Amino acid sequence: ASSAPSASADGLSGTVEVYAAASLQRSFDQIAQAFETRHPGVTVTAVYDGSSTLATQIGEGAPADVFASADEKNMAKVADRAPEPQIFAGNTLVVAVPTGNPGKVQSLADLARVTTVLCAAEVPCGAASQTLLSNAGVAVTPASAEQNVTAVLTKVAAGEADAGLVYATDVVGRTDVASIVPEGADAVVNRYPIAALADAPNPAAAAAFVDFVLSADGQKILADAGFRAP
Amino acid sequence: MKGAGYVPRWLIVPAVIGLLFLLVPLTALVARVEWSTLIADVTSPTALQALGLSLGTGAVATLVCAAVGIPLALLIARSSPRTAALLRALVTVPLVLPPMVGGVALLYLFGRNGWFGALGLPFTTTAVVLAQVFVALPFLVLAVEGALRSTGVEIERTAASLGASRVTILRRVTLPLAAPGIVAGIVLCFARAIGEFGATALFAGNRPGVTQTMPLAIYTAFNGGGVGQGTAVALALLLLVTAIAVLLLVRGWRPPVGAS
Amino acid sequence: MKGAGYVPRWLIVPAVIGLLFLLVPLTALVARVEWSTLIADVTSPTALQALGLSLGTGAVATLVCAAVGIPLALLIARSSPRTAALLRALVTVPLVLPPMVGGVALLYLFGRNGWFGALGLPFTTTAVVLAQVFVALPFLVLAVEGALRSTGVEIERTAASLGASRVTILRRVTLPLAAPGIVAGIVLCFARAIGEFGATALFAGNRPGVTQTMPLAIYTAFNGGGVGQGTAVALALLLLVTAIAVLLLVRGWRPPVGAS
Amino acid sequence: MSAALSAHVVVQRRAFRVDVAFDVAPGETLAIMGRSGAGKSTVLEALAGLQRLDGGEIALDGRVIDRFAPPRVRTDPMRRGIVLLGQDARLFPHLSVRENVAFGPRAAGVAVADARADADAWLARVGLPGVGDRRPAELSGGEQQRVAVARALAARPRAVLLDEPLVALDAVTAAEIRTMLRDALDGVTAVAVTHDAVDAAILADRLLIVEAGRATQLGPVREVLSAPASEVAARIAGLERVDGTASAGSWVLGDLRLASTDVRSRALAAEAGRAIAAVFRAADVRVGESAVNAWRARVVRLEPTPTGVRLLADVGAAEIDAVTAADLAAGDVVTLSIPPDRVRFVAAS
Amino acid sequence: MSAALSAHVVVQRRAFRVDVAFDVAPGETLAIMGRSGAGKSTVLEALAGLQRLDGGEIALDGRVIDRFAPPRVRTDPMRRGIVLLGQDARLFPHLSVRENVAFGPRAAGVAVADARADADAWLARVGLPGVGDRRPAELSGGEQQRVAVARALAARPRAVLLDEPLVALDAVTAAEIRTMLRDALDGVTAVAVTHDAVDAAILADRLLIVEAGRATQLGPVREVLSAPASEVAARIAGLERVDGTASAGSWVLGDLRLASTDVRSRALAAEAGRAIAAVFRAADVRVGESAVNAWRARVVRLEPTPTGVRLLADVGAAEIDAVTAADLAAGDVVTLSIPPDRVRFVAAS
Ligand SMILES: Nc1ncnc2c1ncn2[C@@H]1O[C@H](COP(=O)(O)OP(=O)(O)OP(=O)(O)O)[C@@H](O)[C@H]1O
Ligand SMILES: Nc1ncnc2c1ncn2[C@@H]1O[C@H](COP(=O)(O)OP(=O)(O)OP(=O)(O)O)[C@@H](O)[C@H]1O
Ligand code: MOO
Ligand SMILES: [Mg+2]
């Protein structure tokens, strides 16, 4: 964001710094590449971390151009810098089990029986998990309330837990975990907002990036990664 | 040690800069405290449970570290320079790793599919202690080793020639003489254990009352907090104040003069 | 120091247990390395950039810590017992905080709305260094202070009575005599700085090439990784090996005998 | 270069109080002797600035460098130009022997090469050529002591304080170093604490006797040693001292009567009834009858000496050869005598 | 309780080699004297097990506790039952004086209260009652030395090694501690390194002279001190030793001829042409003409002594009083003489 813009065909230049939730890491890496191909004068720098960390940093003046949060609550924290967020994707939960499914997990109800790890209720995936489980009328005491999805996946993959609730996008392409789509998953959709920041150092590129994410090309990449359309 | 040494007076300038750099950020933290909810935040069952767990596991981890770390420090301090250099490098290794990686390593080792999976340690309070020991032990060992090396062996030789057994020498000469360094090492170790987050999060998980220590509670609050993250700040303050109280108590304690 | 001291031989048992506890988890880590992609993983631009940044910021942070930390350690070591106890407690404070909280504090202080917001430090390489200094400084100060206290002031008094100025005493007597402790402190400090994650992640962010140090790269790889998080493990190994190499180099260096 | 030293040292250490005053002229050497724990080292440490005064003041060439009473003065040790050779050698363990000796000159700004050459010269003077590259720990106790002497002298101070500089040395080496020191201290203001009267005699111009923190005698070395004012001073000088009374030009104690050929002694003994002490060397006392200065004494103890036997009697002592001693046992009564030219009388209190 | 000690100590320290052998009978005290750096402390450290042997062996009551040659033996210091009082006091700085002295008994399993009472008794014996609660740093140098003596003796070892136990003490205190030590060492196997012939005479049964790592003389103390086999041994004993030749029952050097009344000396001098040395005390030499045993000598130097002046001549030395010395200057030729009953001859090599 700091480097001096240099002219290019479409008038876009410089770098655009995208702060994106960790769960967006793989799809946004692809989007960034596609965006750079489209706008050769622009370099995308992606910064991934937990949404609340990113929100705090943006609140303290991080030189971000774009913020893509995993939930609306964290986007709301930076409302003064991100006045017009747009929902660009949705994510649903799946039950992740270690390859071979040692706990013989078939449904949500089985989560009460086996060792289960969930996201903490405070983080987006945890809030969604709570909703999903209460919708299904299942009471689960998790072996651990993890700080993020990665931690849930790590424990499942290591065989520590027999099951965990993670985002559908997290298990795409992984061989060390299998996933089961539970009944009622469609009813609990986590909505991902994105916004070009009001004081973005490179506002034109920021707007272009947001547009690209919402464009058909962007949506295609997200869909391939397992995200739902907004 | 009587009287003062002779140190250039202007060194006070960088010294104070260093001290301020450590302390001013904390005042910035205090400035963000939401006083209206402070009491409620720090007296919530979650906070108190986490605090108790932190102090308990921290204390146990420190004990474990002392039990294996002081012998290890002795071993290094009394090895030949070559062996000592190698051992010291080995002990330093876990220090370099981000704690999160250490947690993954512990998970691989003690996890269900790990070499010691049969022990069933993950998600237990024991796992919290192990994670703390793993990250805090190097600090204790290196600090104590430095102290032991500078007390030297001459005085041990004197004790030996007075007929004291190795155990007696250890108990009445070596350890008391290295006491300042050992206390420093224990303080470092306890502080590091209390503040440990990454390894615990991965290896022990985040179960309120079982493995949710203060740093995990703080992080959870931080993730869930609003703009000001008031609860997280309040919990951090609670941890700080408690730890300082514990440390001042430990530091205040001195072996009675002429004790035998 | 000539000859060996007298330490009970059975202490080798807990010492070895301690050592194994530190090392075996690392072998568990190595066992998970995906050798097929190892070379590619550790030679990727991201990895090398992060490694360079880590070593660079770690070195600068260690220099800064030495510049303010050694004077601070001297100040504490030569203070009255009371003042020393207080100063030591203050220095220990940042140690207790989970680094992430330290990062939040730094962000509050130097952030847009902070007292020193005008400096524009957050999210820069400077911020990485500051975060590392904040978490690593206490280790250096406490380790060096212990060493300085045990060298004592008698020998400084001797130097003073031979007409040496305070600066000369510092340079030719105090610091050389405390050298083992200072080297230990610098090693602790560098190792801690290199491994620092939490404070950096919050205060400096995770900007590739600017603030993404090895621990952050490992974290990123770990979050985004597929099976076994092979890249993360490979990066962790890279960090380990490099750090050990640096440490062995530092440790191998000795002041030339009889130097003046 | 050498300075005049003027000192009144008052130091309180727990119940123990040192209160001693003296002056040392430029280039003069003052010896201090006294029993263990009398406060000798305390005085030197105060002069060097390593011990805080609880009273009195210290001046060098008239300039006050330390004063307890307001306006307080306390010059740092390194600014006093006074070097202390402490009772412990306290060599710098991390420096080579050469660098130890070169430390003072280096601190004074002498170039490295010159300071090293100087150090080597000093090491040769203390009988240790060729040890410059060793570490202090690789030297014997006496060798360390000598390096400490070399280090103190190499600093070329305005005044030098020596706390038992020849301790831990054998007789031969001590004699060599003593001679070297005498030459080195020529023209240098110095204060030397010693337990050996030979050191005082050879090194010093004046001698101060300190007892329990107080100065009890101060004067030219020969004078103090030959006319010790107290039992302690006499023992330090290697003399016997027996209190008696003056009577008709002689010293009298009960039946005993001793004459002296010394003019001043006879003058003292002329004041009848005056308390005087007879002072003599045990080596000058003979066993066996004699016309003058003979007395009968009971043998208290017989102690071997390097060359004979020391006979401790209820009055006086004698150093006799082994053959004579063979006939004696504790409790025997013997006649002792001393030639009148070997006895001195001094005023007693 | 006390053990027989049999030692052959070989230690290599850089270029310096110690190779000394001796036996000490149970309850006997052996003194070791020698110049600074001769290897005395090295021998004691080897006996105590603090210095590795490079040859030889050490046995206590016939049991080998240290041997270089295979089968190697190396008993830990704490299992030897030998206590070393080293050349440095090296008190435990963190323990009170009382606890320092009680350390040995405590280590041997004596109950706390008994060990403390014992320590207080020992502190009283070394003249330091009432300092038990202080830290070592709060004592004077000589006081620390005495505490170290008390600590070593309180351990009640099978053999005790003392490295210059009376160093740093004034004459009066040294005499007191010497007497105390003599009583305490009665019946205790002991080896004592000292620089003072008086210590050897009073404390020891036999005396070993060590020169440059080798034993050069070993025998009963009186014998060694009165018939020193070398210049060094003579100087240590406080004697003059001048080499000459036997001729018609006298000692001859050029024009000089000395007679002795000593029977063994005359027997030695009877073998014409034999190399013999004349041994005498400077204090017995007189200035002035004499019928026998007189010689003319040139004054080399005059040195003050505590009670007079020491005259160093080109042949021999004399201790004379100040009055006599007043007429003399370096370069003068004087006649010296010594009574025949004050000269001994010893075999020279
Ligand atoms: N660690 C060492 N390395 C090399 N040489 C050493 C070492 N320690 C001692 N020496 C040398 O060995 C010799 C004997 O030393 P030792 O301490 O036994 O002497 P000493 O007879 O006790 O002398 P002193 O009367 O001065 O105490 C000395 O010449 C000394 O320089
Ligand atoms: N730190 C202290 N606290 C209390 N008393 C002390 C302290 N240091 C020394 N003393 C006492 O002060 C007195 C004088 O000590 P100082 O060292 O001056 O004696 P000294 O004359 O040098 O004796 P020595 O000949 O034994 O070295 C001693 O009685 C000693 O016990
Ligand atoms: O993508 Mo998140 O912010 O780790 O739930
Ligand atoms: Mg003294």
Ligand SMILES: [Mg+2]
């Ligand atoms: Mg010695």
